[in-house]
Amino acid sequence: MFWDKKIETISRSGLERLQLKRLKSTLAGINKNVPFYKDKLKKLKIKPDKIRNLEEIRNLPFTTREDLRANYPYGLLAVSLDHVVRLHTSSGTTGKPKAILFSRKDIEQAADLIARCLVMTGMKKNEVFQNMMSYGMFTGGLVMHYGAEKVGLLVIPAGPGNTDRQISLMQDFKSNAIHITPSFALYLADVLEKKGVDPRKDLFLKRAYMGAEPYTEATRNKIEAIYGIDVYNSYGLSEMNGPGVAFECPEKNGMHIWEDNFLVELVDPKTNGPVPEGKEGELVLTTLCREAMPIIRYRTGDLTSIIPGKCRCGRTHRRVSRMTGRTDDMFIVRGVNIFPQQIERVLMAIQGVGRNYQITLDSLDDMTVKVEIRKELFDGKVDHLVNLQNTITEKLRDEIMVRPRVELLEPGALPPSEGKAKRVLDNRTL
Amino acid sequence: MKTIKQISVFSENRPGKLEKVTKVLADNGINIRAITIASSEKFGVIKFLVDRTQAALDLLKQQGFTVAQNEIMAIEISDEPGGLHRLADLLARKKVNIENASGFVIEASKKAVILVEAADIEQAKSELQNEGLRFLSEEEIIQ
C-alpha cells in the first residue's frame, strides 16, 4: 500500500532532478538568511545558482552536532519567528541541547513522511495506534503522532512507561500497532508474562514500530516471536524531523530513506571521503524540504550502508541497512573499538539469558557485562550457572576480541528500562 | 530409595539477600532445618531444607525470587572413625559428581547425616541404591 505512490515510486532520474532543484533552493535560502551558512559558502566561494549537479554537494561544508549546539537557540533559523510554530530539542550527553525549529509546513512535511511509513507497512484508517514514545521536547512522540493522525488512525498518546496503564489501553481499545523503544518492548513483555497476559492471544497487536535506540536483528526476532507481530525498523533523528527519515517496508530488508526530502551521502568518518554502495559509512543528510531550519550535510554519527539494487515493493527511494552503531556509542577497551550492539547480538542468541543487560566500563582495560538470567532456566545448580557465565564470556570474546567480566544477575536486578535504555555505564575519567 | 526436597534460591552475593529470603520464611512460620550457600566468585545459590517445602517454594516465587526445587540425598553415616571417609570413597568410586554437600546432626536421634546434592541425581540414585547405605526420609530429617 502507498500513501503517495507517485513520489514513492518516482523514477531515479525524476528524483534526481527534483533533488537538484530542491538543493539549489535550499542553498539559496540559507545563503540569504542564515549568516552561519552564508559565511561558510562565501569562504568556499560557492554560489548556489552555479551548482550543476548533485555531485557538487561534496564541495559543501559539513554541519556537525557541535555546529548545532554553537548556534543554539536561533542561530540556524532561516525564517522569521512569524513562521515558526514549534521547538523540539535533542539533548546530547554533554553541554547545550540542539534546537530544532519547525514551521507549519515543516510539521506537515514530517507528518507526511510518517504517513508514508505507516501506510507502507499496512496501517489502515480504522486501526488503533498506541504511541508509547515520549511526548514533549523529544520528536519521537509528537512527530509520529501527527503522522498517524494524518493517516486517520485512532491515536492513543500513551507516552512511555506506566506499564499497567499501557496494558489496559491495549486491551480496552484493541490497539493494532504500537510505537515503542526496543528496551521498553522487552520490559513490557516481562510484565505481561508476570501478569499472565499472553500477548499473542490476549492482545490485538499486528505490528510494532521500533526505533529511538539501536537494536539488533536478534532483538527484533525475539520481540516478533514474543508478541506474534511484525516489527518494523524505524530510523530518524530530531535534527532531521525525528522519526520517519527511513523506514522498513514489508520486505523488511533495509529502510527506505525518503530521498525527495533528504539528500543522502555516506562518508568515511575518518577521511570524510565518499563510501560506495554496500560499504559501511557515516550517514550524512541534507534537508531538501525544510523551511524553518534547513541543515546541509549533517553528520548524523550513525553508521550504515546503502543496500544495492531495487526493492521488490516498487519504491525507488534507496534503502539503508540497520544502523550498526553510532560513532558516539562506540567505546574502546584495551584499544579495541566495541559497539553495544555487538554485545547485544551475542547475548540475545544465548539460551538462559534474559532481556536486560548492562555494560560497565571501569578502566581502559576492563569491561563488565551484567546479564540477567532467565527465571525458568534456574535449576539450583551452581555448575550450570558457571557454565552459562563461561559460555557468555567466551562468545563475547569471540565477537569483540576482548574478554569481559560477566556477572549473572537475578531477573529484575537491573533498572527497568521504561524508555531509552542506558546500556553503557562509563565510569572512567579520562 | 528415599530422597528429600531442597529449595535453591539464586543470589547475586548482594548483602542482605539471605536476610530477605529468611524473612519471607519466618513471616510465614516456615521452619528452616538446614541451610548452605554454594557460591562462585560473583554469585551464589542459597539452599534450604524447610518443614513445608511446597509452601516455601510458592511464597518465594510470589515474592519474585528466582527459585528451584532439587532432589537431594540424606545419607546416614556410621558413628565410628572413618565413617565419612568410607562414604566419600564410595561416591568417588561410583563417579557421583557432587554439586554440594553438608553435614547435619538430627538432635532427637543424634544421628549424623550427610546431605548430598549430586550433579545428576538419577545417576547417583542408580549407582548408590544397592550399596547398603541408609537414606533418610523427609519425615526423619524434619522432625
Ligand SMILES: [Zn+2]
Ligand atoms: Zn521496499
